[in-house]
Amino acid sequence: MLQPRITPCLLIHKGGLVKTVGFKTPKYVGDPINAVKIFNEKEVDELIVLDIDASVNASEPNFEMIAKLAAECRMPLCYGGGIKSLEHAKKIINLGVEKIAISSAAIENIDFISSISEELGRQSVVIALDIRKKAVLFGSNYEISSHNGTKNYKLDLFKFIKDAEDAGAGELLINSIDCDGLMNGYNLSLASKIRRELSIPMTFLGGAGCLEDLQDLVTECGIIGAAAGSLFVFKGKYKAVLISYPNNQQKVKIFDSINA
Amino acid sequence: MISVVDYGLGNVEAFLTMYKRLGFEVKRAKTKADLIASSKIILPGVGAFDHAIKLLNKSGMRETLETLVLGDKVPILGVCVGMQMMASSSEEGKLPGLDWIPGRVRLLSPSLKSTNLPMPHMGWNNVMPKNGCPLFINLEQEAKFYFLHSYYFECADISNKTANVFYSFDFACSVSSGNIHGVQFHPEKSHHFGTQLLKNFAEI
Numbered sequence: 001m002l003q004p005r006i007t008p009c010l011l012i013h014k015g016g017l018v019k020t021v022g023f024k025t026p027k028y029v030g031d032p033i034n035a036v037k038i039f040n041e042k043e044v045d046e047l048i049v050l051d052i053d054a055s056v057n058a059s060e061p062n063f064e065m066i067a068k069l070a071a072e073c074r075m076p077l078c079y080g081g082g083i084k085s086l087e088h089a090k091k092i093i094n095l096g097v098e099k100i101a102i103s104s105a106a107i108e109n110i111d112f113i114s115s116i117s118e119e120l121g122r123q124s125v126v127i128a129l130d131i132r133k134k135a136v137l138f139g140s141n142y143e144i145s146s147h148n149g150t151k152n153y154k155l156d157l158f159k160f161i162k163d164a165e166d167a168g169a170g171e172l173l174i175n176s177i178d179c180d181g182l183m184n185g186y187n188l189s190l191a192s193k194i195r196r197e198l199s200i201p202m203t204f205l206g207g208a209g210c211l212e213d214l215q216d217l218v219t220e221c222g223i224i225g226a227a228a229g230s231l232f233v234f235k236g237k238y239k240a241v242l243i244s245y246p247n248n249q250q251k252v253k254i255f256d257s258i259n260a
Numbered sequence: 261m262i263s264v265v266d267y268g269l270g271n272v273e274a275f276l277t278m279y280k281r282l283g284f285e286v287k288r289a290k291t292k293a294d295l296i297a298s299s300k301i302i303l304p305g306v307g308a309f310d311h312a313i314k315l316l317n318k319s320g321m322r323e324t325l326e327t328l329v330l331g332d333k334v335p336i337l338g339v340c341v342g343m344q345m346m347a348s349s350s351e352e353g354k355l356p357g358l359d360w361i362p363g364r365v366r367l368l369s370p371s372l373k374s375t376n377l378p379m380p381h382m383g384w385n386n387v388m389p390k391n392g393c394p395l396f397i398n399l400e401q402e403a404k405f406y407f408l409h410s411y412y413f414e415c416a417d418i419s420n421k422t423a424n425v426f427y428s429f430d431f432a433c434s435v436s437s438g439n440i441h442g443v444q445f446h447p448e449k450s451h452h453f454g455t456q457l458l459k460n461f462a463e464i
Contacts, residue, residue, distance in 0.1 A: 070271070099408075199376075
């Protein structure tokens, strides 16, 4: 039986690991390689590492750092940040990264997804979308954003998701800007709405504050990637830095609805 | 010496790191000459079938590999697309496979459509080995491995199937024929389960 994935998401800023709130106020939480070593010991399902400086600074991915991370990871690794060309994508995959997350380059040019997916296979192509709730007349809508929430696109979220899937995306990573760092739970209605539209795997990020939040997402969406940042790096109400991850027993509980 | 074939695809570094940690002699093979003294060979791979075959041809190592594997019977383990290349052909591509284990690589999706399961098959799944396959010794019953693929290996001869996985239906996730082995999942990224499997292969 295929299991849902529980995936820590690590943000890299100025060479260190950080955790943000609402995509702002990055707080230093430690050294990336050290964190990977701890996550190895905890046998995490997979790991997402996002370089939040690369696109904003218009710099290339830091290949040297990615190589170090990939060699250290004993779990599948998804890297995102600054990937703008097929050459970048190939180079990163050849460094031993399983999946690459693309955001602005795919949003601005949907054909970019096809070109990468044809060459690398769709299983390695993750489209990462930062989503923000937008107040509109009679309800709410969602807008797609990039560059740490500073660049917004006039695109229909659900149409874009469909287009990305048709273009050859192998996975969708949804990151809720509104929920980031709040640890109040996922936006479950959005997650289930997107999950229903998709035939590719989805990973949902933003808002998880306790293991029950992961369980709620799995109960709502079934086979899904439940990703979290704060939950796996902070402990207690004062947010002391402590890396944690559910053990097997806790996982069984989180997957309860699937196994039932 | 275990050689990990580096023809430009797949996670060579992860295999090197893993085997070094386990205390085995291992090296990256980029040329024919690098392959010669191999006692075991790992053929990794990710991505599209034709792309992988093209790169293997271009690497200049294919002929030597065939001599070592088919002639000298050096044990080889293909991983993911490295395994799929061992088939006769693939629905994903037009180029012929290596044809080391008779069979066809087929698309998973038509079987999944009715079940609403996401495609590709991605994540941790239980592997059900057949009794006696040396790759799976000393592994617990509920061994889980990491999968990331859209195509699967359909053996022409079912006696080549050495393990199944279930994703809307049972299909082969491990195949063997004599010294030739292939696994669809990623042992190099499957924690202690994968470590044990790679150790088993090294000790065959």
